[in-house]
Amino acid sequence: MKFGRFSLISALWRRTQRVKSIVLAQDRDGGTKARLTQLDVPSPGRGELVVKMEACGLCGTDLEKMRGEYTASMPVLGHEAVGVVYAVGEGVNGFKEGDRVFPHHHVPCYECYYCRSGSETMCDMYRKSNIDPGGFSEYFRVPSWNVSKGGVLRLPDEMSFETGALIEPVACCLRAIRTHAKSGETVLIAGAGPVGLMHALLLEPMEVKVMLTDVSRARLDFAERMHLGLVLDAKGDVQSRVKSESQGRGADLAIIASGSKDAIIQGLTSVRKGGRVLLFGVPPKGSVLGYDISDLYNSGQQIVTSYGATDADARETIGILDSNPEFGRLITDRFPLSNFGDAVEAAASGRSMKVLISP
Ligand SMILES: [Zn+2]
Ligand SMILES: [Zn+2]
Structure with missing residues (x-):
């Protein structure tokens, strides 16, 4: 050589x-x-x-x-x-x-x-x-x-x-939204970290009513400064607020931008009858959801996921x-x-x- x-x-x-x-x-x-x-x-x-x-x-x-x-x-x-x-x-x-x-x-x-x-x-x-x-x-x-x-x-x-x-x-958020979100809907994003806000930014051109929730005050403040939708403290009564913002129905879609079980349950209790809960964050190994499946059945809700x-x-x-x-x-x-x-x-x-x- x-x-x-x-x-x-x-x-x-x-x-x-x-x-x-x-x-x-x-x-x-x-x-x-x-x-x-x-x-x-x-x-x-x-x-x-x-x-x-x-x-x-x-x-x-x-x-x-x-x-x-x-x-x-x-x-x-x-x-x-x-x-x-x-x-x-x-x-x-x-x-x-x-x-x-x-x-x-x-x-x-x-x-x-x-x-x-x-x-x-x-x-x-x-x-x-x-x-x-x-x-x-x-x-x-x-x-x-x-x-x-x-x-x-x-x-x-x-x-x-x-x-x-x-x-x-x-790109992961875009894939999730393209598959599961529809324009004109009311969407609750549980988790106002970077991924939650990426979802909110992608939803902007779809004329979606966005609500964001998180337990971190700093993240809620950041989301407020970005003007991406209604910002709600996850420790407050999110369910009632989401209902009052959607003619008493609940959100059409909840995007769980967190791996937290509490966020998933908040999503399930905040979507309307026939609504969807999208698991986006990866739940930690061994996560078991304490949720009454009969409620899920009787409200016709769907749990969907998006990965990668x-x-x-x-x-x-x-x-x-x-x-x-x-x-x-x-x-x-x-x-x-x-x-x-x-x-x-x-x-x-x-x-x-x-x-x-x-x-
Ligand atoms: Zn990643
Ligand atoms: Zn293949």
């Missing part, structure tokens, strides 16, 4: 450089915790990309993974990453070093029964591949499955990496984020990888909205 002087130096540098990465590790009492480690820069295998991370959002599910409570997929930390293509594996077409990208962490096959029936995020392959070692890493590897199935999206030139880091969570997003959802989201700067207001905190612990504390405190990690 022939090397020019520069490429020899850069090849050696790549081989010897160590990168910071936050990964889940087993602690002494068998629990899991996030740990800052030094890893080698990954090198791309055939069909793979290596991406240099520029920003990655901290998601509520990352906190659940650290607490060992997450149930939906393998516990890899960081799935809202955007960055720059750093190295391109053999056989990859359509990408070059320097491309600004959002690589989706889970990608469906688009061929199986689930995919063909519109349940792409239930595809057996969807949760099987992931970026490695995760999004909270200075560099990460994107598997050939994700690259070849169209899971790597290009960021528009004018889109900042910070805005790009919102693509994944907003496809790259079609993400592509549409890029257009939405590009045209609505309000989403950017949700980013309230930024931390470098080396202060990951502070980022987790901020996200768990209920005072922050969207927390971003930078390299």
